[in-house]
Amino acid sequence: xxxxxxxxxxxxxxxxxxxxxxxxxxxxxxxxxxxxxxxxxxxxxxxxxxxxxxxxxxxxxxxxxxxxxxxxxxxxxxxxxxxxxxxxxxxxxxxxxxxxxxxxxxxxxxxxxxxxxxxxxxxxxxxxxxxxxxxxxxxxxxxxxxxxxxxxxxxxxxxxxxxxxxxxxxxxxxxxxxxxxxxxxxxxxxxxxxxxxxxxxxxxxxxxxxxxxxxxxxxxxxxxxxxxxxxxxxxxxxxxxxxxxxxxxxxxxxxxxxxxxxxxxxxxxxxxxxxxxxxxxxxxxxxxxxxxxxxxxxxxxxxxxxxxxxxxxxxxxxxxxxxxxxxxxxxxxxxxxxxxxxxxxxxxxxxxxxxxxxxxxxxxxxxxxxxxxxxxxxxxxxxxxxxxxxxxxxxxxxxxxxxxxxxxxxxxxxxxxxxxxxxxxxxxxxxxxxxxxxxxxxxxxxxxxxxxxxxxxxxxxxxxxxxxxxxxxxxxxxxxxxxxxxxxxxxxxxxxxxxxxxxxxxxxxxxxxxxxxxxxxxxxxxxxxxxxxxxxxxxxxxxxxxxxxxxxxxxxx
Amino acid sequence: xxxxxxxxxxxxxxxxxxxxxxxxxxxxxxxxxxxxxxxxxxxxxxxxxxxxxxxxxxxxxxxxxxxxxxxxxxxxxxxxxxxxxxxxxxxxxxxxxxxxxxxxx
Numbered sequence: 001x002x003x004x005x006x007x008x009x010x011x012x013x014x015x016x017x018x019x020x021x022x023x024x025x026x027x028x029x030x031x032x033x034x035x036x037x038x039x040x041x042x043x044x045x046x047x048x049x050x051x052x053x054x055x056x057x058x059x060x061x062x063x064x065x066x067x068x069x070x071x072x073x074x075x076x077x078x079x080x081x082x083x084x085x086x087x088x089x090x091x092x093x094x095x096x097x098x099x100x101x102x103x104x105x106x107x108x109x110x111x112x113x114x115x116x117x118x119x120x121x122x123x124x125x126x127x128x129x130x131x132x133x134x135x136x137x138x139x140x141x142x143x144x145x146x147x148x149x150x151x152x153x154x155x156x157x158x159x160x161x162x163x164x165x166x167x168x169x170x171x172x173x174x175x176x177x178x179x180x181x182x183x184x185x186x187x188x189x190x191x192x193x194x195x196x197x198x199x200x201x202x203x204x205x206x207x208x209x210x211x212x213x214x215x216x217x218x219x220x221x222x223x224x225x226x227x228x229x230x231x232x233x234x235x236x237x238x239x240x241x242x243x244x245x246x247x248x249x250x251x252x253x254x255x256x257x258x259x260x261x262x263x264x265x266x267x268x269x270x271x272x273x274x275x276x277x278x279x280x281x282x283x284x285x286x287x288x289x290x291x292x293x294x295x296x297x298x299x300x301x302x303x304x305x306x307x308x309x310x311x312x313x314x315x316x317x318x319x320x321x322x323x324x325x326x327x328x329x330x331x332x333x334x335x336x337x338x339x340x341x342x343x344x345x346x347x348x349x350x351x352x353x354x355x356x357x358x359x360x361x362x363x364x365x366x367x368x369x370x371x372x373x374x375x376x377x378x379x380x381x382x383x384x385x386x387x388x389x390x391x392x393x394x395x396x397x398x399x400x401x402x403x404x405x406x407x408x409x410x411x412x413x414x415x416x417x418x419x420x421x422x423x424x425x426x427x428x429x430x431x432x433x434x435x436x437x438x439x440x441x442x443x444x445x446x447x448x449x450x451x452x453x454x455x456x457x458x459x460x461x462x463x464x465x466x467x468x469x470x471x472x473x474x475x476x477x478x479x480x481x482x483x484x485x486x487x488x489x490x491x492x493x494x495x496x497x498x499x500x501x502x503x504x505x506x507x508x509x510x511x512x513x514x515x516x517x518x519x520x521x522x523x524x525x526x527x528x529x530x531x532x533x534x535x536x537x538x539x540x541x542x543x544x545x546x547x548x549x550x551x552x553x554x555x556x557x
Numbered sequence: 558x559x560x561x562x563x564x565x566x567x568x569x570x571x572x573x574x575x576x577x578x579x580x581x582x583x584x585x586x587x588x589x590x591x592x593x594x595x596x597x598x599x600x601x602x603x604x605x606x607x608x609x610x611x612x613x614x615x616x617x618x619x620x621x622x623x624x625x626x627x628x629x630x631x632x633x634x635x636x637x638x639x640x641x642x643x644x645x646x647x648x649x650x651x652x653x654x655x656x657x658x659x660x661x662x
Contacts, residue, residue: 231588233646425646431614468646493620493645524650525657 013183020046020185021208032161033193034209039069042209046185047073047149050080053102054147054175055093058086058134058338059109059222059377060310061168065189065213066151067092075100082106084145086134086171086338087377088113090218097126106145107375108132114372121373121448131454134378135342138171141178150179150186153217156197157190161204164197167311167319167334168219172202174339180206189213198331221313221551223289225263228536236517236527237423237466238264241353242273244471244520245464246282249395249419251351253285255382256294259355261423263293270300270533287345287382290315290326290334292550295543296533298325307344308336309378314554318547338378345382350395351419352382356456357428360439361484361496363459363474365422370443376456383457385418392416399463404478417475420457423466426492433494435487459483465490469497470516477513489514563607563615567623572601572632575660582655589647590640592655597635609640621645625652 009015021028024045027038034042047053047070055070056063071092080103081096088094089111096102097120106129110117120126132140141147152172154163165172179186187209188202238261245251246265256262269283283297284304290312297303306326311319311334319326319334329335345352356365367374389396393416400406400416424434441453463475465487472486489505491497508514517524534540537554576594583591597604603626607618622636636652643651 231647233644233650236646236650425644427644427646431611431617431644468649493617493624498620525654527650528654 017183017185020048024209028209031157031159031193032204032207032210034211036065036211036214039066039211040072042187043070044073044077046187047078047081049078050082051148052082052084052145054085054150054179055083056085056150056152056171056175057089057093058171058310059089059111060220061153061170062090062218063151063153063189064090064092064218065211065215066153066187070151071095071099071101073101079103082129084137084141084147086137087111087375088117094120103127104129106130106132106137106140108134108137109375109377110373114374117373118371118444118448128373128448128450131373131375133342133376133381134338135346135381138174138339141174146182146184147175147179148184150175150184152176152186152188154188154190154202155192157188157193157210158197159193159195161207161210162197162200163188163190163202163207164199165201166198167316167336169201169336170310170338173337176202176206187211189217191216198333199329201335219313221554223258223291223312224314224550224554225258225260225291225293226537226554227263227267227293227532227534227539230260230264230267230529230532232528233425233468234260234264235268235529235531236468236522236524237261237425238268239272239522239527239531240466240471240517240520241265241421241423242268242278242282243276243522244515245351245419245421245466247276247278249350249398251282251395251419253349253393254283254351254353255287255345255349256291257288257354257379259423261355262353263291264532266291266293266297267532267534269297269302271531273302274300287341287349289336290319292537292540292548293534295540295548298322299543307341308334309338309341310336313551314549317549318544321547342378342381345378347386347389349382349418350393351421352379353421353423354379354383355424356422357434358436358439359422359424359434359465359487360436361487362480363462363465363483363487364439364455365457365462366439366441366453366455368439368441368444368454370440370447373444373448373454376454379456383420384461385420389416389418395419399475402473402475404476417463418461419463420461421464421466422457422462426467426469426494426497433496435491435494435496437496467492470514471520473513473515476511482508482513486513560608560610561612563605563609563618565605565619566599567603567605567626568601569603569627569630569632572603572626572630574633575629575631576634576656578659580655580659582658583651585639585641588642588644590638590643590651592651593637594655594659595635597633599633599635601632603631603634603636605636605638607638607640609638611640611642617645621648625649629656
């Protein structure tokens with residue numbers, strides 16, 4: 001062994017962090033507390049040009065004060081940062097690229113700033129690393145995209161610097177673990193500093209500085225859908241889904257997103273679902289945020305378990321009062337965790353169901369438009385067949401058994417498959433056709449110099465499409481030609497739908513690959529709002545026994 | 558907003574007068590429409606009148622109505638639609654609901 005190896009230094013990262021924290025020591029008081037007015041100076045002391053930096057924020061809670069402060073640093077010292085973070089929904093997230101503080105971005109979700117992301121890429125202000133799913137980005141925090149400095153947010157800190165993230169724990173544990181255990185720096189903004197926390201979500205020795213923010217962090221009630229806005233057409237699709245897919249496959253473990261279709265399904269469980277005798281047979285285990293529209297199904301005893309990515313404003317008391325269903329801490333409040341919920345979503349679901357803006361003639365779908373780099377958040381984790389899955393559930397097995405061409409890949413070896421369902425009206429907002437020859441994602445790839453068109457769900461993962469025309473059971477198609485014909489058969493009056501050949505559609509119906517509402521046994525004239533278990537936000541409050549406390553904007557009584 | 562009025566006649570092969578009484582379904586709420594169906598002696602034709610704030614989708618309206626009339630083999634019928642941005646899915650749903658009501662099932 002040579003001496004040069006023995007002399008190599010092995011703790012450069014922690015030495016660098018110690019040096020930076022020494023620069024910042026004059027701002028950090030007892031309990032790691034930093035005054036709000038010293039925040040910009042603190043960031044200037046601990047961040048260096050070209051650092052990899054994370055600002056916590058997903059589609060819900062946001063470390064907004066720290067983001068604003070980062071945009072006020074001396075740009076001659078701090079510039080060209082590489083931002084690695086779940087989402088960039090706030091204007092300030094993009095202002096960082098305008099001002100030159102940041103240069104490169106790796107993220108999962110663009111939200112309202114999606115247009116600026118595309119524009120900045122074109123103008124050369126923003127260098128895009130990649131668009132990820134949440135879980136994929138979290139994975140990279142622990143491999144090749146570990147943040148040097150993370151700016152996080154919590155509800156409360158105590159006098160030692162322990163944090164309570166509570167109901168909206170979301171991404172915090174993942175970010176902190178990746179950053180701190182790679183000798184990085186973690187700075188937290190909190191709404192208040194208290195003597196005693198309800199529980200400790202993040203221990204103080206993983207935190208370097210705590211700032212009481214001048215105002216509470218921004219949080220968006222993204223998962224609240226007003227039942228009053230659910231249309232008859234969505235109710236028709238929901239009835240088709242329940243009878244033609246949920247019941248057909250016995251789907252017990254699933255995710256619902258923020259769409260009105262899945263809200264309608266939730267509100268039909270205690271009515272239509274009950275009538276079909278499906279209680280206990282479907283929707284018993286769910287990965288979703290605490291949607292207010294789930295209240296009637298929970299109250300009617302449909303649901304065994306719900307794990308949450310994040311919280312939802314107004315649902316705090318209701319969830320705390322239903323600890324048999326939700327994951328609740330010893331203190332009695334929900335603990336959400338995006339990484340675990342996404343892991344469950346990837347590996348343990350029988351089915352993913354969602355909507356999209358466009359589906360191409362092959363069955364690839366995307367919410368990307370020509371000028372917006374929106375990203376997909378967590379949907380692709382769940383809207384795919386998890387290739388590492390080995391455990392069997394009834395619906396997973398049935399979906400796999402229906403694949404006519406599995407032997408072309410595996411010989412005589414059986415395998416299951418995740419149900420991946422897209423539920424759409426054939427025309428979307430502004431009468432834009434949902435079924436298209438070519439996705440706008442191709443145009444976006446050109447406009448924003450992306451390596452690939454951003455696809456939310458690939459055609460080979462998609463197993464079913466539900467439209468007002470009926471259901472296409474794509475998993476029953478032996479080849480691409482048949483899949484394309486099945487897609488045409490449910491594409492209605494779009495150009496894709498009009499290219500369907502009546503003879504071909506007839507054969508698909510005989511083969512059980514395409515079914516009309518009548519063939520599924522859904523009566524179109526029953527598709528109206530009287531089917532909903534709750535018809536308004538106020539009905540939801542009543543169902544909850546007054547425990548649901550909707551945000552002001554949803555109160556209209 | 559200026560409203561467009563579309564008027565056209567359709568004829569289904571082997572059509573008959575299915576609708577015997579006047580029916581009215583739907584409301585002109587946002588993304589919705591109302592339809593009036595009235596039996597009328599039109600020599601086997603179905604006459605359609607659509608009032609809509611949307612322009613540039615005349616062909617789509619025609620296709621949707623054609624499908625409805627052909628699929629249900631309708632004749633001697635007057636259809637009046639007052640639309641407020643309904644999608645084709647909603648249009649067909651409302652028409653089908655009105656027809657069910659008219660046929661009394």
